[in-house]
Amino acid sequence: MTEQKNLLPKRRFKQFHNEIVWNQLELKxxxxxxRGFDLTKSSMKSGPYPVVFSNGIGAWNSEYKVKGPGVVTGRSGSIGNVSYIDDDFWPHNTSLWVTNFFDNYPLFIYYLYQNVNLTRFGSGSGVPTLNRNDVHDYSTSIPKIDEQIRIGNFLKHFDDLIILQQHKLEKTKELKAAYLSEMFPAEGEFVPKRRFTKFDDDWKQRKVFEFGNQISSGGTPKTSCEDYWNGNIPWIQSSDLTEDIVVIKESRKKITEEAVNNSATKIIPKNSIAVVTRVGVGKLALIPFEYATSQDFLSISNLNLDKWFATYALYNVLQKEKKSVQGTSIKGMTKNDLLMKEIMIPASHEEQQQIGAYFLMLDDLIALHQHKLDKLQNLKKAYLHEMFV
Incomplete structure (x- = not known):
């Protein structure tokens, strides 16, 4: 009885509940x-056939080596990723491809290999390598073809939903990036390209230190002193902030008043903007509660501008700064450099509010799309685990 139970998945479609146990076999x-086929960059000729590398499709070629559909996984460099290819393709020599499905449903085999978790068979301390012989000896179980088709198509439906949700998320992010470039003046300009109706005055230039009446830095209480930690004062670190998200709801660590009294950190008023100035250029957040920070931050408090406009104006400038230092050894900026940066500001507080509210709406929409995507991915992961032995 125990052996039979181990040869059945936790979750099955109803019409298969009375079917016999799955057939246990080695993957070979x-x-x-x-192993895939050698193909150098110089010998590639652009064409309709995908070249599948260790981490998926990486190029297109005029010739193919294998008739589709196919299942490909990484052999060298990147292991664990599994690709399903509908049409004819060229499996690169950094990959491994399924040579024979033995009348099994290819889409089912694709998800079977995902569930196997191929990274466990990896070797090599430098460049990870997957030995197919180790994989071949792994024993697993499969159902008859009718059940394979139902499982494969069911999970494919989830993948289609995930792709659709990823598309919605990326489109919204692209929309935000486009509006950031159009709703703030370009360099040398006094008005933005895109504007809400009834506003036509020139924007004015102001330095960042003029955004608020209080500028604060932070510090780290002694980590060896237990009396300083697990208090009720949120202590923000760079790792608490997420790139492209300017809202933070909580901190991972909290400190005590004693920690504040005996270190360089200080309590900062709610609705302040915390900007990372060391490692993590481009990260900032409007903090809706009182908090303290590490020395990686500069906080701007008691704002003279609409809080959301100020946040997104800074975000826009820091994104440009981030792009300018990509590929260089620069990992941060001095606090003085940040405070002396000049940013164009609309004189109308109402215009500030409308701009800030618009970008907040876009970020809420991005967060919603991300939440739905995470939910779909977690649901697929659960089904993948429960629908295989």
Whole structure:
């Protein structure tokens, strides 16, 4: 009885509940793998056939080596990723491809290999390598073809939903980036390209230190002193902030009043903007509660501008700064450099409010799309775990 139970998945479609146990076989008898084919960049000729590398499709070629559909996984460099290819393709020599499906449903085999977790068979301390012989000896179980088709198509439906949700998320992020470039004046300009109706006055230039009446830095209480930690004062670190998200709801660590009294950190008023000035250029957040920070931050408090406009105006400038230092050894900026940066500001507080509210709406929409995507991915992961032995 125990052996039979182990040969059935936790979750099955109703019409298969009375079916016999799944057939237990080694992977080499289900869907064996073979090393891909050499193909140098110089010998590639642009064409309709995907070249599948260790981490997925990486190029297109005028010739193919394998008739689709196919299942490909990484052999060298990147292991664990599994690709399903509908059409004819060229498996690169950094990959392994299924040479024979033995009348099994290819889409089912694709999800079977995902569930196997191929990273466990990896070796090599430098460049990770997957030995197909180790994989071939792994024993697993498969159902009859009718059940394979139901499982494969069901999980494919989830993947289609995930792709659709990823598309919505990326489109909204692209929309935000486009409006950031159009709703703030370009360099040398006094008005933005895109504007809400009834506003036509020139914007004025102001330095960042003029955004608020209080500028604060932070510090780190002694980590060896237990009396300083697990209090009720949120202590923000750079790792608490997420790139492209300017809202933070909580901190991972909290400190005590004694920690504040005996270190360089200080309590900062709610609705202040915390900007990372060391490692993590481009990260900032409007903090809706009183908090303290590490020395990686500069906080601007008692704002003279609409709080959301000020946040997104700074975010826009820091994104440009981040792009300018990409590929260089620069990992941060001095606090003085940040405070002396000049930013164009609309004189009308109402215009500030409308701009800030618009970008907040876009960020809420991005967060909603991300939440739905996470939910779909977690649901698929659960089904993948429960629908295989």
């Amino acid at each position: 008898k289900i869907a064996p793998l073979q």
